Amino acid sequence: MKKKVLIYLITIIAFIMGLRIYFLLNVERIKGEENLVNNNIIEELKQAPQANFNFETKSVKLNSGYVMPLNGLGTYSLTGDTCYEAVSWALKSGVRLIDTAYMYGNEEEIGKAIRDSGIPREEIFVITKIYPSQYAKPKEAIELALKKLDIDYIDMMLLHHPGNLDVRAYKEMEKYVESGKIRSLGLSNWYIEELKEFLPQVSIIPALVQNEIHPYYQENDVIPFIQNLGIVVQGWYPFGGRGHTSELLNDETIVKIANNHHVSSAQVILRWNLQKGVVVIPGSSNPDHIKENTDIYGFSLSNDEMAEINALNRNEKHDWY
Numbered sequence: 451m452k453k454k455v456l457i458y459l460i461t462i463i464a465f466i467m468g469l470r471i472y473f474l475l476n477v478e479r480i481k482g483e484e485n486l487v488n489n490n491i492i493e494e495l496k497q498a499p500q501a502n503f504n505f506e507t508k509s510v511k512l513n514s515g516y517v518m519p520l521n522g523l524g525t526y527s528l529t530g531d532t533c534y535e536a537v538s539w540a541l542k543s544g545v546r547l548i549d550t551a552y553m554y555g556n557e558e559e560i561g562k563a564i565r566d567s568g569i570p571r572e573e574i575f576v577i578t579k580i581y582p583s584q585y586a587k588p589k590e591a592i593e594l595a596l597k598k599l600d601i602d603y604i605d606m607m608l609l610h611h612p613g614n615l616d617v618r619a620y621k622e623m624e625k626y627v628e629s630g631k632i633r634s635l636g637l638s639n640w641y642i643e644e645l646k647e648f649l650p651q652v653s654i655i656p657a658l659v660q661n662e663i664h665p666y667y668q669e670n671d672v673i674p675f676i677q678n679l680g681i682v683v684q685g686w687y688p689f690g691g692r693g694h695t696s697e698l699l700n701d702e703t704i705v706k707i708a709n710n711h712h713v714s715s716a717q718v719i720l721r722w723n724l725q726k727g728v729v730v731i732p733g734s735s736n737p738d739h740i741k742e743n744t745d746i747y748g749f750s751l752s753n754d755e756m757a758e759i760n761a762l763n764r765n766e767k768h769d770w771y
């Protein structure tokens with residue numbers, strides 16, 4: 451009797467172990483196949499032409515076929531009349547790229563400033579973003595942005611952060627590209643691993659990735675990775691973000707280079723970004739600053755000066771995402 455029970459137990463244990471080995475092998479095989487698909491897409495994209503900055507037209511042609519200015523106005527923390535006036539002033543100063551987001555709570559003011567400007571709609575490029583809290587109901591989120599902006603169509607919509615249901619939200623945005631209500635798509639706060647996972651799951655390759663980039667946080671591995679896929683990189687917090695700007699703008703190296711060119715530290719930082727192939731969207735509500743931030747095409751940084759600024763990298767992120 452004892453022997454029978456023993457044989458019975460051994461058979462069960464062997465069966466469970468067999469199942470476990472089969473399961474593990476299968477998971478590895480599926481993972482391997484997924485990696486292959488991921489790598490295939492990444493490898494295919496690497497064959498795509500890189501987007502080239504045109505310093506004459508101050509614009510770049512995106513993989514979506516649309517043309518986007520190389521410098522714009524960021525509107526984080528600008529609300530109400532301050533936002534309306536900053537955008538109006540920027541448009542008067544020649545700025546044609548405006549970055550906003552559901553989260554900034556200022557899409558209505560931006561839409562109004564654009565409509566009131568009298569500038570033909572097609573000359574202005576508007577980026578907005580939907581937030582992870584909206585990903586469960588992406589259609590509502592997109593309709594809300596269209597309604598608040600009220601400028602006929604949105605030039606580019608980004609997912610603000612990776613999050614639950616981000617792929618589903620992106621797929622809804624793809625439908626709006628088909629209908630022409632959104633022209634180009636992009637991502638924000640997506641890095642190498644997130645991109646490798648995300649790209650195989652969507653049909654429209656993002657035209658742009660917007661991430662934190664400034665001399666103290668340079669993303670030197672991420673930027674070329676994205677650019678090599680034919681996707682344009684745009685930097686947020688070019689001056690380090692509010693609370694950090696004076697440290698960056700008074701950095702000895704940056705001040706020295708600014709003096710060499712008779713320009714401001716802000717202009718040096720923006721120009722450094724452009725020469726790295728990074729589109730800039732500095733935030734400001736000060737008309738003089740807004741104007742100054744557009745005047746970044748009349749000088750260029752030497753290779754040595756670029757290297758000096760590159761050497762300032764501290765991997766010092768100024769926000770959590």
Ligand SMILES: NC(=O)c1ccc[n+]([C@@H]2O[C@H](COP(=O)([O-])OP(=O)(O)OC[C@H]3O[C@@H](n4cnc5c(N)ncnc54)[C@H](OP(=O)(O)O)[C@@H]3O)[C@@H](O)[C@H]2O)c1
Binds near residue numbers: 549691733771
């Ligand atoms: N995707 C994301 O998750 C994300 C996150 C953060 C930001 N963003 C975007 O990136 C944009 C840029 O970031 P940000 O606006 O937060 O920070 P920022 O551009 O690094 O810095 C803005 C600060 O710089 C000052 N400033 C601007 N131009 C200046 C100049 N020429 N000289 C001296 N000071 C100057 C502004 O003050 P004044 O108003 O006095 O000029 C403001 O205090 C945002 O507006 C937003 O559109 C995106």
